[in-house]
Amino acid sequence: MQLAACFFLGCGIILASGYNSFSKSMETIGKKQYQVQHGSCSYTFLLPEADNCRSSTPYVSNAVQRDAPLDYDDSVQRLQLLENIMENNTQWLMKLENYIQDSMKKEMVEIQQTAVQNQTAVMIEIGTNLLNQTAEQTRKLTDVEAQISNQTTRLELQLLEHSLSTNKLERQISDQTNEITKLQEKNSFLEKRVLEMEDKHMLQLKSIKDEKDQLQVLVTRQNSIIEELEKQLVTATVNNSVLQKQQHDLMETVHSLLTMISTPNSKSKFIAKEEQISFKDCAEAFKSGLTTSGIYTLTVSNTAQEKKAYCDMETGGGGWTVIQKREDGSVDFHRTWKEYKMGFGDPAGEYWLGNEFVSQLTNQKRYVLKIQLKDWEGNEAYSLYDHFSLASEEQKYRIYLKGLTGTAGKISSISQPGNDFSTKDADNDKCICKCSQMLTGGTNVFMVLSLPIFIGTEIVYQINNFDLVNFDY
Structure with a gap:
């Protein structure tokens, strides 16, 4: 028996094969289809049916075979x-399978190569794009x-700057903390000192208050004493009125005698008056009742030395002892040390009383020095010191002055207080200029100037005569 078969590829490929001897039987024999799926391809097989398999005559299925023994050979x-x-x-199926496998291998290889090429191109393009x-x-x-990196570097620099700034601030805070600690310690010390000073001040205030109370008591007592003295003074004034009248009569007699004994060659401005009575200074003579300006004899206490001096009994209330007068x-006042020590000139005219006598005189009591000036144009001025004294010869007759007043100021004296006397x-x-040579006279506060120098009993603010200098005690 010849057979024929056909199959179809679902991929679009149709194969037909058979033997020439099967063509007739394919027309007469019925066909049966079989479909096989392989991957993306489907295969359809057409198989013939055998006619011998058909039953020529119908039979009953329920019939027993042993009842028909003739059909047994046909079945075999x-x-x-x-x-x-x-x-x-x-x-045939095995051959078809082998054929299909061979065909499929070639097609698959081509498909794979094409796919690989396409995929390679795509991959290259994709790779290029990816690159x-x-x-x-x-x-x-x-x-x-x-x-x-730049931002990191900038941040690192900022961090470094912040770190440096933080370190600097920490040091400053530490220094300020130390300074505050020192100030607190100093403040504590000062507070302690203030408390101590307050306590001390309270004690001083208490002491001052006690002294004030004592002074008030003393002032009250002195006021009582002063009142008593005023009463005694009134009584003494009444008792002395008779003596004053007698003194006035005596002074008139003395003036008459002085007028009688005056010579024509005597100066009208300064009348020389000799008194045989000795006084400590002109103030004492004035207090004794002698109120006429003139020459008086002065004696220093505890010494037998007598000195003729001109006494001004009119200027500033009188009693001024003239220690120098120049008109x-x-x-000539350009003299030696010894001459200035002992004195020179005429008390009735220009003269110097003497440093030794002035030194002894001013060291007994407190005296006031007055310097009266008058220039050739008639301009007048004065200087007044409320305390004056002259040291001993061992201290080079150093001058001591305090309390300057007046209209002449310090111009009236070239030398300053505390300087030594020079001739x-x-x-x-102590000057290279040698003041005594420059001024041609003895130098100290009473310089070689055209001025009078007084010491007297009181400070004189109004002056009428510039030929005098006074001491006061």
């Missing part, structure tokens, strides 16, 4: 035929990295 033949057909179909994208991303990442330059043969002024 059909089975053998079927086995042969199955064996042929199997062989470009990678390069672009790399460039962007590089830029970002550079920006991040017309008739007497032409004894330079003690």
